[in-house]
Amino acid sequence: MDEIALPTLIIDEEICRRNIRNMAAKATHSKIFFRPHFKTHQSLEIGRWFRDAGVTRIAVSSFSMANYFAKDGWNDIMVAFPVNTRELPLINDLSSKINLSILIADADVLDTLEQNLTHLTDFYIKLDVGNNRSGFDPENLDALTALLEKAGRNLMLEFRGFVAHAGHAYQTQSLNDVHKIYKTGTEQLSNVKLHFEKQYPNIISSWGDTPTCSLVNEFHDSDEIRPGNFVFYDLTQFHLASCDWEHIGVAVAAPVVSRQKDRNEIVLYAGAVHLSKDFVKVPDAGKVYGEIVKLTPDGWLRYNEPIYVTRISQEHGIFYCPDEFWDDFPQGSLAGIIPVHSCLAADLLRHNRFYNLKTGTFME
Amino acid sequence: MDEIALPTLIIDEEICRRNIRNMAAKATHSKIFFRPHFKTHQSLEIGRWFRDAGVTRIAVSSFSMANYFAKDGWNDIMVAFPVNTRELPLINDLSSKINLSILIADADVLDTLEQNLTHLTDFYIKLDVGNNRSGFDPENLDALTALLEKAGRNLMLEFRGFVAHAGHAYQTQSLNDVHKIYKTGTEQLSNVKLHFEKQYPNIISSWGDTPTCSLVNEFHDSDEIRPGNFVFYDLTQFHLASCDWEHIGVAVAAPVVSRQKDRNEIVLYAGAVHLSKDFVKVPDAGKVYGEIVKLTPDGWLRYNEPIYVTRISQEHGIFYCPDEFWDDFPQGSLAGIIPVHSCLAADLLRHNRFYNLKTGTFME
Numbered sequence: 001m002d003e004i005a006l007p008t009l010i011i012d013e014e015i016c017r018r019n020i021r022n023m024a025a026k027a028t029h030s031k032i033f034f035r036p037h038f039k040t041h042q043s044l045e046i047g048r049w050f051r052d053a054g055v056t057r058i059a060v061s062s063f064s065m066a067n068y069f070a071k072d073g074w075n076d077i078m079v080a081f082p083v084n085t086r087e088l089p090l091i092n093d094l095s096s097k098i099n100l101s102i103l104i105a106d107a108d109v110l111d112t113l114e115q116n117l118t119h120l121t122d123f124y125i126k127l128d129v130g131n132n133r134s135g136f137d138p139e140n141l142d143a144l145t146a147l148l149e150k151a152g153r154n155l156m157l158e159f160r161g162f163v164a165h166a167g168h169a170y171q172t173q174s175l176n177d178v179h180k181i182y183k184t185g186t187e188q189l190s191n192v193k194l195h196f197e198k199q200y201p202n203i204i205s206s207w208g209d210t211p212t213c214s215l216v217n218e219f220h221d222s223d224e225i226r227p228g229n230f231v232f233y234d235l236t237q238f239h240l241a242s243c244d245w246e247h248i249g250v251a252v253a254a255p256v257v258s259r260q261k262d263r264n265e266i267v268l269y270a271g272a273v274h275l276s277k278d279f280v281k282v283p284d285a286g287k288v289y290g291e292i293v294k295l296t297p298d299g300w301l302r303y304n305e306p307i308y309v310t311r312i313s314q315e316h317g318i319f320y321c322p323d324e325f326w327d328d329f330p331q332g333s334l335a336g337i338i339p340v341h342s343c344l345a346a347d348l349l350r351h352n353r354f355y356n357l358k359t360g361t362f363m364e
Numbered sequence: 365m366d367e368i369a370l371p372t373l374i375i376d377e378e379i380c381r382r383n384i385r386n387m388a389a390k391a392t393h394s395k396i397f398f399r400p401h402f403k404t405h406q407s408l409e410i411g412r413w414f415r416d417a418g419v420t421r422i423a424v425s426s427f428s429m430a431n432y433f434a435k436d437g438w439n440d441i442m443v444a445f446p447v448n449t450r451e452l453p454l455i456n457d458l459s460s461k462i463n464l465s466i467l468i469a470d471a472d473v474l475d476t477l478e479q480n481l482t483h484l485t486d487f488y489i490k491l492d493v494g495n496n497r498s499g500f501d502p503e504n505l506d507a508l509t510a511l512l513e514k515a516g517r518n519l520m521l522e523f524r525g526f527v528a529h530a531g532h533a534y535q536t537q538s539l540n541d542v543h544k545i546y547k548t549g550t551e552q553l554s555n556v557k558l559h560f561e562k563q564y565p566n567i568i569s570s571w572g573d574t575p576t577c578s579l580v581n582e583f584h585d586s587d588e589i590r591p592g593n594f595v596f597y598d599l600t601q602f603h604l605a606s607c608d609w610e611h612i613g614v615a616v617a618a619p620v621v622s623r624q625k626d627r628n629e630i631v632l633y634a635g636a637v638h639l640s641k642d643f644v645k646v647p648d649a650g651k652v653y654g655e656i657v658k659l660t661p662d663g664w665l666r667y668n669e670p671i672y673v674t675r676i677s678q679e680h681g682i683f684y685c686p687d688e689f690w691d692d693f694p695q696g697s698l699a700g701i702i703p704v705h706s707c708l709a710a711d712l713l714r715h716n717r718f719y720n721l722k723t724g725t726f727m728e
Binding site: 064082112134257269277343344 | 490
């Protein structure tokens with residue numbers, strides 16, 4: 001890792017490929033589609049690891065991300081975010097080349113789409129199954145019927161089904177709560193699909209989020225899953241118990257820039273512009289911005305007594321280092337940080353390029 | 365603003381230029397140097413607005429940022445972050461071309477610098493005046509003397525002075541506290557400089573941070589100021605009372621992607637990957653991630669009863685919109701958001717390019 005000079009996301013390819021294979025196998029076992037969300041990694045090379053595991057359909061969170069992956073040969077891409085009609089030129093360009101799906105969360109987009117879509121575009125309807133972020137009430141079948149009637153008059157729109165995302169699964173305190181969210185949410189999703197499939201026989205239901213998809217072994221009541229974070233996992237998922245420690249596939253390598261022995265504090269070159277300000281609350285430590293690990297040529301080692309990044313500013317991250325581990329972090333060395341939220345850390349660090357531990361090279 | 369399709373930082377050039385001129389005038393009035401911190405904007409074009417105001421010396425937070433501005437003709441650049449010795453090849457390259465200053469916050473870097481610096485490089489010593497982040501205790505003159513003796517044996521290092529940054533001024537609750545931090549911190553800085561200037565007659569003392577530099581009208585006890593955020597200001601500075609509303613020079617234009625009339629909520633395409641998750645606590649509203657404004661061709665208008673972004677996820681920002689303003693935000697329109705922390709928003713949004721309100725064009 002001598003070549004690493006800047007805060008860098010280091011990737012354990014073996015762990016990530018195993019996470020991909022495990023989730024793909026669960027989907028196959030339940031005979032449902034697997035449409036992983038690529039916003040977590042935003043990497044062409046990691047995308048190819050999914051392809052190696054048989055993945056052909058993906059989700060992304062923006063049209064520019066769809067465009068990026070379309071150029072690498074992906075041709076079934078859902079933009080799993082309420083359609084931004086200000087991007088219609090790009091939407092039309094993508095629809096002319098690949099099988100693009102958009103998300104409708106608000107009936108008011110239909111007029112704009114009617115007037116501007118130039119190519120056949122698949123759409124899914126976003127249902128709100130308790131996250132209260134966006135989408136239609138699954139109980140309000142009248143609103144859904146009206147939406148579908150109006151959309152049906154647009155020859156450029158092809159109805160494909162319903163999607164839901166259990167963002168509220170991230171806020172839970174227990175595994176039991178995660179299972180409840182899964183059960184209630186997928187039942188709502190399934191009921192809506194059953195109601196409409198007489199009229200639209202080929203529609204599917206699509207279900208998202210890493211916590212429920214990680215904890216559930218058999219998927220009922222949805223025809224597709226769209227988790228994203230599971231390829232890397234992170235400290236949030238670990239503390240939610242969505243994953244074990246050995247499933248975490250990324251760490252941030254952070255240069256040690258200053259050590260204050262008088263208060264046993266070490267300052268890392270890794271701050272909010274590298275890790276984000278996302279935190280997780282940890283017993284006995286409160287809000288933490290990452291867990292410190294010892295980097296080795298093969299990966300990283302956890303300390304028996306966890307060490308956390310407890311303060312963060314724009315470029316600085318600070319941790320308390322007990323005497324016995326002081327020599328693990330000499331000035332100018334690299335410390336490892338398991339990020340709180342790997343999606344945000346990867347988004348911030350992709351401009352520095354990711355480092356593949358296995359090949360010992362920076363990734364394209 | 366029809367061309368704006370993505371979350372975009374929009375810049376009021378008049379306001380920013382006025383902020384620059386005002387700070388430059390205050391420095392001139394106090395007969396001290398003005399070394400603005402460019403990490404806030406990271407823009408060549410905005411850098412030139414500083415040049416128009418007579419600025420010749422700048423601070424940045426990384427060597428890559430120094431390199432970026434060096435290519436635009438800046439040749440007196442301080443990297444105001446504890447020197448990261450893993451970047452020595454770039455440091456040497458920069459030192460061979462421009463007047464580069466580095467920051468020493470830890471004596472342990474000296475051996476590495478001794479062995480690897482190939483060109484004369486200016487250095488400043490970082491003092492910790494109460495922020496407890498990094499740097500030397502200003503009371504510990506023995507440690508400073510030892511550091512300077514060791515550094516003096518390195519023919520590639522040229523001692524230039526002391527720097528301090530009052531990061532703790534951001535955590536204050538009252539203007540009185542900000543003034544106290546300024547007084548105590550600059551006195552400590554000044555005392556250290558006075559102690560060493562007999563031996564090093566040309567050294568200076570350099571003082572940072574936007575809150576104190578904004579609130580103080582006459583600068584005593586420092587020879588230079590290094591504020592950064594003041595060029596844009598933001599909601600945090602407004603609530604700290606470092607600036608008035610009309611000094612805020614940026615807003616984020618965010619596409620309206622979904623509206624939930626049943627609960628008067630509007631979902632914007634502007635989330636943690638655009639605004640960061642930084643928040644400010646506001647009376648009666650709690651934690652907020654931005655304040656909603658109405659965009660106009662000339663700028664933005666504040667609502668009499670402030671409207672805040674109160675929930676944020678990776679790409680979504682959500683606000684409660686009272687009935688009377690519902691029609692200000694039709695589906696597909698742009699809402700304005702005054703960001704909580706303009707440095708982080710600018711860092712995240714610079715890849716989408718900034719939009720200059722005055723010229724009606726995207727900036728390079």
